[in-house]
Amino acid sequence: MSLPLTEEQRKKIEENRQKALARRAEKLAEQHQRAGLSSSIAAHPSQSKHNPSPNLPKDPSQPVSHSVSFEQQNPSSSSDSDQRPHNPHSFHLSTPDQAKGTWKWQEVMTTAYPQHSPPSQKALTGISPPLAQSPPEVSSEWLLGSGLGQGHPQASHGTKLTPFANTTHGLLAKAESFQDTPTTSGQTPKDPKLEATSTLGQNVSNVFYGSGSVTPRTEEKLQQKSQASLPKAVSSQEGKCIRNGDRFQVKIGYNAELIAVFKRLPSRNFDPDTKTWNFSMTDYSALMKAAQHLSTVTLQPLEEASGVAQTSLPSAPSLAFVKGQCVLISRARFEADIGYSEVLVALFKQMDSRNYDVKTRKWNFLLEEHNKLIERVRCLPQVQLNPLPKTLTLAFASQLEKTSLCPTADIPEADLSRVDPKLVSSLLPFQRAGVNFAIAKGGRLLLADDMGLGKTIQAICVAAFYRKEWPLLVVVPSSVRFTWEQAFLQWLPSLSPEHINVVVTGKDRLTAGLVNIVSFDLLSKLEKQLKTHFKVVIIDESHFLKNIKTARCRAAVPLLKIAKRVILLSGTPAMSRPAELYTQIIAVKPTFFPQFHAFGLRYCDAKRHAWGWDYSGSSNLGELKLLLEEAVMLRRLKSDVLAQLPAKQRKMVVFAPGQISTKARTSLDAAATEMTTKGNSKKQQREALILFFNRTAEAKIPSVIEYILDLLESGREKFLVFAHHKVVLDAITKVLEKKQVQHIRIDGSTSSADREDLCQQFQLSERHAVAVLSITAANMGLTFSSADLVVFAELFWNPGVLMQAEDRVHRIGQSSSVGIHYLVAKGTADDYLWPLIQEKIKVLGEAGVSEADFSEMTEDTEYIYKDPKQQKIYDLFQKSFEEDGSDKELLEAAESFDPGSASGTSGTSSQDTGDLLDESTSMDCPVKKSRFEFFDDWDSFTSPL
């Protein structure tokens, strides 16, 4: 017969029991920790070879309920990759062998995340003292299980974790961690089901230790969800929290689940006297959330709990949760952009390639250590270091494998023997390098060379390299469709004009030629015609596609995604923000950042507002640049290749007859007939010539305006536009005013004092600015060296005048190569003026008084001499413009040209130019005299003729 126990004995026994239970819980925790660590080792092929299931709990009764997977929620699912984001960072815990009573850890890893060798794991276990003193090193994956499901395997299977994982985790994963989750393209995630996909480890870190770092939105979601989370067991154990200064105590009887949670809170402290656990307030919300998911426990919050806002919590820096991300800082290294953590620094110090940057106060490492570092950091419960996005690990896969293998990106020399020798031999060295780069990238790139560096010739060369895959599609701004046609004919003599199809109207066929040139706008109209897809596509001024919502973008991007070769050209791929690059990036690399949102978070400093997300900012630009340079883009600045460039680069921009309105065409034809009508007096012929000249100006206006607007849209910030007719100058200034583009105008009516002021105004302007200048009134005595582009909207018969005008930008103070664009309309007076100018230049060159050479940019004008009518007109032009006094007569005629008046005209009205002309175009020229005087002065001084 035993004696009844004394009160003291009973107390002692209970105390010992509690201690034993606590020890057991601790042991279990350690077992789990080991299992958690080995889960990542187990996936390593070499390791699994030696030991197919090392460290796996063999006994299903072991508390491994943390290995809850999404399959458990949906056992019928056969492929987890169908269900979950393809996230290389996520450890996917599945239970294929559950039926046999064994649990397996399965890790979903992509090639970008090669596993690490066992020695690195050993290094992990030998963590330095500060780390050893930290809370138990448990992988984040383990934390989820141990915190939420330990001891309750039955409850954890697909029930306990589901709401938890489906809410906050998903949000965090979507919003902060994962860059490459393929969901609805370009959309902000809204679907809670989509949001549910997440990485367990990262999320639980937030839940347990993230009181200071969980975003308000996440916190809110957590609260909402946790309120509706688990039904408590009928026999749930009740406990309560009691505040004690900046700490709180939990009063509750023994509960193994809860103790396991306690042990993972960084600020935990067990008081042997009171036999209660207490914690810093920084861990309060994490504990309460975790407890809400324990069906066997009901914890009453602190009395003021509902009011325990994050802000009121005292900070505990040494135990604070730190969160950050890896950022690429060079082709070889990445940096850990994260706050201070003692344990983390201790870990950093174990990495072989560690380097501390005293300026940025950040640690950086070789890329080959990236995966190792991430894996080790995952074992630090109070740290969340997000890895590099998947897109980066794919782009730099070889560097991650072994950084030293490719210290620089070597580009092999391409074999261009299939391409027309004329083109290949004309390539400047940097252009040849550009072609090599493009071919090394499989013909998919964004060629973003500075303006005027010859992107056209490079693109044609790359496209010609893939000629076997033609027909070729070339999408361009409509104002340069025919310039592209000329360029193909110029650089690829093997191509005959019949091979080229310039699409001019919505009725034309998009696939009629071997080379098909179409404007952005017509492409979107003709999109439906596309039955077969183009394998090779060039997009000129690809930044026209910057807005995914535009019709042109919606038409072009799908084409580009399926084309084999995509050559994007733009001197200004993004004009104001990184968001503008997105469509161009995915056009080149459709697998990069399948979601715009992920791109926005990383590079556009995406911010959530009440009205939605704002992606107009910028972030991680250095990394974006590295990524683009590695896999997408080639960009050389003028200053990089200046030594290879001519001082002036002239370009002929051709407007095709189709760009001239029917009315203008009719009046031009009538004037041409007049010039060649037999029996007409010399005077009549001359009048007809003047009319032809004037009608040319009028006919070109819409195309000129379109070209100028395209230049502005392409990012040309400052340039000069020279014209001769007042109607042209007026039309240009009117449209600039309408578009609110800063501009100046200098013509014959501008006083000397104003000329200088306007010139200074232009020179000092830091914004977009266009100088609209009269060829004859502003071609001397002015410096516009802050611009490096001159556009001639009209031709002038005297090449000396043109050269002089060109030199407004090409002069002392100019450090760049200068671009000169001559806008030339086919079927107009330009057909005669252009050869006339060329001939004069040739003569000047032979006489050694001009270095100009227009021959390289000229199309074949031989046809003029074959057609007797055209030959006659040409002779007339030649004679008229060389006669003494002819200049004055022509100038006067140009000044007095009134497109609206019936007199002296062939019937065209100002209507022809649509709304580009206004009443002011009718002639009223009080300053005619001074203008001619100025011209006379200049002519006698500068004209070499």
Ligand SMILES: Nc1ncnc2c1ncn2[C@@H]1O[C@H](COP(=O)(O)OP(=O)(O)OP(=O)(O)O)[C@@H](O)[C@H]1O
């Ligand atoms: N290797 C070359 N040999 C002769 N001419 C060249 C060469 N490269 C470029 N050019 C000429 O330089 C001028 C500018 O070239 P291009 O129009 O291709 O420049 P770009 O880079 O496309 O400029 P933008 O961005 O302004 O369109 C053209 O007249 C072109 O024919």
